[in-house]
Amino acid sequence: MARLVAVAAGGPAGLAAYGVIVTEPRYLRSLVSTVVLAAVVTALTLVIATIAGVFLQRNRFPGRSVLVAMLTFPLAFPGVVVGFMVIMLAGRQGLIGDLTRLVTGERLVFAYSMAGLLTGYLYFSIPRVILTVMAAAEKLDPRLEEAARSLGASSWQVVRDVIVPGLRPAFLSAGAICFATAMGAFGTAFTLATEIEVLPMTIYTEFTLRANIVVAAALSIILGGITWLALALARTAAGSSVAASA
């Protein structure tokens, strides 16, 4: 890794390699869109997964255990396959396209846009976070909730004052992992061959196709730095071993 830093800084332009990234619009756009994408994925995942996770933990209904078992499926598929599935769903010959043509007369195709990428990432991250939230919700002391209710707290106040604070470490940990995964996801983006170039793709292109090792190294350092910072922040805030559950 030290070598990565050295390569980036030791290139023809020295530390200027880092400057290039900020000045060259293509790199900057890739950086910004990757961070935005990762942040959006993380936020959406946390909201959806928390509601689903707490619901699944609290309610017993027929088919519940099948549903929970199915949540582990997406973990088994690599990014390439996820990208592939998104295309089959929302691509030019995709299922959603077929359906929308039947209904509205126009094919809805979003596999190659931001929406497609988002779908792929969410498909991957939501089940994982649901399982984390469920595990954390199971460990919440039900007496805490009962105590709050006995003191007159409404359901909404119980959620705000007991459940959300109780799930905070799980949120931080799951959120950080989710963000890190989204920052580094390559297979999905590559397969979708989207209009949006995410950072791992840029690095790949610079390194392999253009042999622009200096820029690739600088981009890698920046990508790693941002991700590590997110993990470290979450770890500090949660006070527990976030990385261990990565």
Added chain:
Amino acid sequence: MARLVAVAAGGPAGLAAYGVIVTEPRYLRSLVSTVVLAAVVTALTLVIATIAGVFLQRNRFPGRSVLVAMLTFPLAFPGVVVGFMVIMLAGRQGLIGDLTRLVTGERLVFAYSMAGLLTGYLYFSIPRVILTVMAAAEKLDPRLEEAARSLGASSWQVVRDVIVPGLRPAFLSAGAICFATAMGAFGTAFTLATEIEVLPMTIYTEFTLRANIVVAAALSIILGGITWLALALARTAAGSSVAASA
């Protein structure tokens, strides 16, 4: 996902698509080498990470906390960057090549072979498993070890009868995740552009470059099936929520 199955089975040759994979040497080779690679990575990782993890958990020495903090670094780098680093270390212009030329007069280049792929995968998986093992070792009741010793057990017997059984759930969980990650890793293999074609790469090639959707679907199903089976087996054996810590 159901659509994946349908596409695979509904192709020109029907269920025969699965037959092709077994008969066509290229697919079979890719499948076998991926499973072997993933299994080897998992086994090596568990052995190295357990020794390192238990050592780090048990011993306090100067620099220990820095070392533990550094273990979270590799988590921050995506597979593409890891592949990139392997090339910089063991590639044609790599550091190891420079060093070996100085010593033996011949460049050691293994970035593009199985060894390079293994290095990349291990770099990624070992720190992650070390952290899991450390977390599990911390939770082992030290009284168990003391009880075994008071009964006359030697250090080796304590390891065999107390520590290894105590870490078993962590082993199974970390091993399954490690295996699943190795099965699905795309970025590293793609960047290294190795002679060994791993399954996610074969799927990508079939789908994107050759538009051979039926085979790609069948391969995806097989890949997902094997990985999910590994996760499910580990989950059953460990009895705990393996997937939640994925």
Added chain:
Amino acid sequence: MSVAIKLVSCAKTFADGTRAVGPLDLEIPPGETIVFLGPSGCGKTTTLRLIAGLESPNPGGRVLFDEADVTEISIERRNVGMVFQSYALFPNMTVGGNVEYGLRVRKLPAAARAARVEEMLGMMKIGELRHRRVDQLSGGQKQRVALARALAPQPRVLLLDEPLTALDAKLRDALRVEIDALLRRLRMTAVYVTHDQAEAMALGDRIVVMSQGQVAQVGRPRDIYFAPQSRFVAEFVGTMNRLHGVVRNGHLEVMGGRVPWRGRGGGEVEVLFRPERAAIVEAGAGQVKGRVATSFFLGDRTRLLVEGVSSGTLVVETTDRRDWEPGQDVHLVIDPDALLTLDR
């Protein structure tokens, strides 16, 4: 402020079909401290939760507070104070924040809240802990905070679910004394659940002994102790000795001798008596003779386990300071009025 509580044919069957509480009727007059006592799984906690509103009784069962039917009213609006074995303090709030919580959700003005928190912390003697995080407290301090929090919104009834079980012996005794003083001073209706008979006897105005979802006996501590209505109650509350023998010629003949018999019936019987109703006497003066199996010096007393009087071991206590050796002979006089014949 304190209410009467009435349970009318309250039963509770859980979703999995287990009947936790058989239909039971109970009246708790205002200001009384009632203790539900029983082994684990006897339904005492479920009954408490029915009163709290954390469980609903099966159809037909009713819970009344001062003649008002509260069966359909959820716990948030029943105005009850609860104290749990696990303390259940909010870990994300300070001690002061915990005590204030019930006032905050009721939207009391800040000044009124601060005054009441102050009063509660003072009452529980934990004023100096106000700004502490709850994970920095000892078990005893946590339970004081839990009491202050439960009492702050001036509940109509205080419900305590094994509040002292998690504490060690010395602390348990000290806090038991304080809770007793608190309940007497506040004259608040209180329902206290425990599996510890000493705690139940020390705290309860009345005790409800429960077994397998049913009420085994209700009464004042001394009624329960001196006049148990069943073998279960007799053996669960305090220590009981068993004598197995044959009634003949106005005496109960046992292995180690004979005791005057004032009961009815005859033939083979098994009777019960409390350890303090047997006295150790000089050789010759005793009705029965046994052998010391073990002796335990307890400080103010010595407890002897005596073999050879009946088929089992008898427990006898003495305040003399003699040293008792295992195997030594011991002569006993048992008060004939203390022998209880209980069939059930």
Added chain:
Amino acid sequence: MSVAIKLVSCAKTFADGTRAVGPLDLEIPPGETIVFLGPSGCGKTTTLRLIAGLESPNPGGRVLFDEADVTEISIERRNVGMVFQSYALFPNMTVGGNVEYGLRVRKLPAAARAARVEEMLGMMKIGELRHRRVDQLSGGQKQRVALARALAPQPRVLLLDEPLTALDAKLRDALRVEIDALLRRLRMTAVYVTHDQAEAMALGDRIVVMSQGQVAQVGRPRDIYFAPQSRFVAEFVGTMNRLHGVVRNGHLEVMGGRVPWRGRGGGEVEVLFRPERAAIVEAGAGQVKGRVATSFFLGDRTRLLVEGVSSGTLVVETTDRRDWEPGQDVHLVIDPDALLTLDR
């Protein structure tokens, strides 16, 4: 088989600089049950671990088993049996596997192992649990298995670290009786660590009361109880009342009256006495008069907290069956010989 244990100027300072045990010397004759008693952090467990070989004493300290220096011998070769508060059963083995473990690592032949396991399970009355997993056992059963496991390899000394603390009151009493019987029968040197004074008095041939890493007093239970050498020991073991007053004209004058004074000295003093040395008498016959603050019915006795005799509250117990109301007057006679003057 059982050994004498000798600690010679054993001290233990941990890596972080805290001194857990001050240099202490102690001799335990073969076959004795010795109990280390003290509050948490007093060094009692560290002393046990020094004997076990789980900790090494600071340089200069020595541990002897029957005159043989074992200081440098690690626990695996000291042949000691250990029982922990947390049971520490191997979760990956059955009950039988746990008991067999010490025999297996010693490579005993299978037949001898099976016979010994059988014997141990029989002794602890857990034969029918042989094939159970340890997580299917109750706390009491777990501790029986732990005892059987520790005793199976015929250790030279049995070390018990708060073995009953995790159990509830009734079970604790029952198992205490069994452990006592077991130790007497085996005549094995045993070291027992506890913070519970009742347990210490009931089990110990001798008690070592510890405080802040030092030995506060060593003696038989009745020596510790009747003749404590310091205020710490007096108040830690059993209940103690304090009387604060002035010695004048051969009497100790206190708030509620006066008690004959047979001690030396004069002026302002604070003396201690045990609850059982005060008797409740009719009005007029008492030396001192107080007021009932609270009464606790304990079944065989009633405990009264009495105010107004001295600055604090006195604890008095009575076996009469009267009902005591808070506020009621109570008249006491205190045995003048029971008054202890302890400075430390």
